[in-house]
Amino acid sequence: MQQQYQFAEIEREVQQYWDSQQAFVAVEDVSRPKYYCLSMFPYPSGKLHMGHVRNYTIGDVLSRHHRMKGYNVLQPMGWDAFGLPAENAAIQNNVPPAKWTFDNIAHMKKQLQSLGFAIDWSREIATCTPEYYKWNQWLFLRMLERGVAYKKTQVVNWDPVDQTVLANEQVIDGRGWRTGAPVEKREIPGYYLNITGYAEELLDDLDKLPGWPERVKTMQANWIGRSIGVRFAFPYELDGKQDKLWVFTTRADTIMGVTFVAVAAEHPLATRAAQGNPELAAFIDKCKQGSVMEADMATMEKEGMPTGIFVNHPLTNEQVEVWVGNYVLMSYGEGAVMAVPAHDERDHAFAQEYGLQIKPVVVPEDWPTEEVSLSDSPYYHNDGSGEKSGPILSAPGLEPGLDGKPKRDRTIQWATWQSVHGQPGRCVLSGPLNGLTSEEAVNKVAELLAVKGLGEKKVQWRLRDWGVSRQRYWGCPIPIIHCDTCGDVPVPDDQLPVVLPEDCVPDGSGNPLNRREDFLACTCPKCGRPARRETDTMDTFVDSSWYYARYASKRSDTAMVDTETAYWMPVDQYIGGIEHAILHLLYSRFWSKVMRDLGLVDYDEPFAHLLTQGMVLNHIFSRRTDKGGIEYFAPEEVELLHDAGGKIVGAKALADGQPVDFQGMGTMSKSKRNGVDPQSLIEQYGADTARFFMMFAAPPEQTLEWSDAGVEGAHRFLKRVWTFGHTLSTQPQCAMPSKLGNGLALIRREIHLTLKQAEYDLSKHQFNTVASAAMKMLNALEKAQKENLEGWTAVAHEGFSILLRLLSPITPHIAHALWRELGYGEDILAAAWPEPLEAALAQDEIDLVIQVNGKLRGSVTVAKDADRSAIEQLALAQPAVQRYLEGVSVKKVIVVPGKLVNIVAG
């Protein structure tokens, strides 16, 4: 690999200059507006990857742009340093996670610094340090005091061979990643945070976030999932005892259509029914196999089994059988649902499979509800032809057909009722509900149930409480002590932090803390007797839920955050991957609200504006191996084959010349061998080229496709900037002539027009077109340079100084060096952001497009203040237009001022 240009040396010098100036250390300053620009901190996985480069370049562009606009900018950086990969690396290399993590941090910090980001490193945080995670523990204890944190059982993936809890990521096709053993669900105790207690505020406050992308707010709203419905009970008698089976439904209007009740496999009633029913017990066991992942749960075959237990319908007293269904989630609502096969798709599929009764009770609103009748056979049955037919609902034909005669009876059969059966309408065959609309019926049902003490209207959330206990070593210890006498005792504040020993090496089976006597042994804070420490650690989402507030605070070992936090918070601009749209952002919002309620901070929402950046993709090449496996090829090991038109038609390996499959674009990953190392990119082309390409190749929110040729292009452009700068004299103090020749006036106008467009693009965070604008400016300047017209020097310096300032957030090193060399100023960081000049933009005439029936047919130049009728006349008089008006009459002429004329003719 060869250094292609002299930028490496320049970049080093410029970075040294910034260091010597302490240019990016942020201090409170009430005289300027503050701008807290935060990028999601990286997990120290070993090396920077392109996603990081993209993320932090976006943040740096925003930071530097705002700084030049006069803001007091804070851009900090740190490390999300606890987590699973460190334990995996430990298993593989027999290195303690702490050492591995700190080594990675040291290396990645160097890499980040070589990219020239305007970061205040004095605020650096690593979440695996006791000085940071002490405050996780401290806040957890406050939550315990307030009941926001509590203990209950949780369902986890269990590897029966390693006797270990598995993360979802460690479950591959239902098996443990290391043992290959089928994974089981297991219930264990753990701590939960009552995020559902904040559900309403988390939902409502989305409206306070106009700076967030709509799609993220929509995803969060759906995730929180507020639904209004009815919680009610089916009474039953079992073992001589009266009891109630509670369910929740949003479709109480269909309550008269209930033909069975389904409960989750973990439901107590299922457990009870399995006693003395080996077949059911086996089925429940089967349901407990597999992972806890919702995607798995939702895509598996719907299966069920009757329990033989019957409950009473709360309104009709009819007997309804309880089934165990693998599609019922214990974690949502009551873990039990009323089943209405006629009006719920899942219940319907289930009833069809198991031959259960179907009772339609809601019809479209315009049906004569009094006269609807149901066929005798409310089941699916096979009519011998192989076609399954269902129940038939009929109503007399009242609707006149097109010919005025009555149409045939409104008869409707299941097969033809797909589009209706989930829809609200009007109740039929429903006793007291007959004739009511769905909405009225829900209220009526709630009333009827309330009278009997069997139910009421209720708001139900899809959001579940946040389980924070992890049976893992490399995380923040949960500050609890288990005492045989006193039970679970919180660690007193003055004994914080509970420090994690840093020399453990996990081996993949269980948590090594359970074998650390020096960690485990302690005395009970209450009774003073020997006790054991909790060995579960916290979910790493805890660490990332408040780091932004700690960055903004003076480091203190006596307070979680201090008064400086109030100055910087909330974060003005947050930038990170779209993959964090729900969990991390929701947990951070929740955590902020808890801190607020504890009086620690005064904001409701931590992130005012959010930019969700797209992923970085690269080509994926693979080949089937003889053994049936897949072998991946790095893009540099492959030669692409094109057809005459340049389309990719195939690829072959450079090593053996044999064909490989092009699998399209995918996220850069080690396993697919399609990653590009930022380090070699920086070494070869320099940081500015890497940054420019990242910004130019795609708008920030979209996926970015890697292209080596594109990097070359970026580098070529920066070389042209450098070369052009060095053709200019270094004495720019020449006045702009009062009147420029036509050619130069046009060039100057183009530069200011491009600048104006770039300003607009910057406001939209569309940096790819800002980079384009810089290219356009250079194109214009280079073109004009050849003509060497009167006044050129003044125009060139004005234009180039604009170009450098526009470029400086993206390629700060080159901009800095040229700015000084050309004598524009001491430090481009201190330069004012350029503004487009009205005088340069002004023009006397404008071009209008002429369309005939919406098709482009010509153009016309008019005075900028020409009136409508003059424009119309000019347009109609154009010979190119008249051709298309022969033999037809003009019906209408539409004039869009400043844009176009459309002649409607026919």
Place this chain on the structure above:
RNA sequence: GCCGGGAUGGCGGAAUUGGUAGACGCAGCGGACUCAAAAUCCGCCGCCGCAAGGUGUGGGGGUUCGAGUCCCCCUCCCGGCACCA
């Protein structure tokens, strides 16, 4: 399965939010310079067509004087689904 997003030349993308589709760049082609190559510079470049012209923004329908942009249906791709971070 559910929630969210996307699809525009050979490729990445642009189109100031309903008004000239293809800005800017990459690749390609032609030319200049060179003994030659690289680098650099100049020109061409959606598709069909000699041209006139026609056609064209994943597919199908609709609204409008006018649709890449708005509405309905469909296909494919990507992100998330609570223990990867």
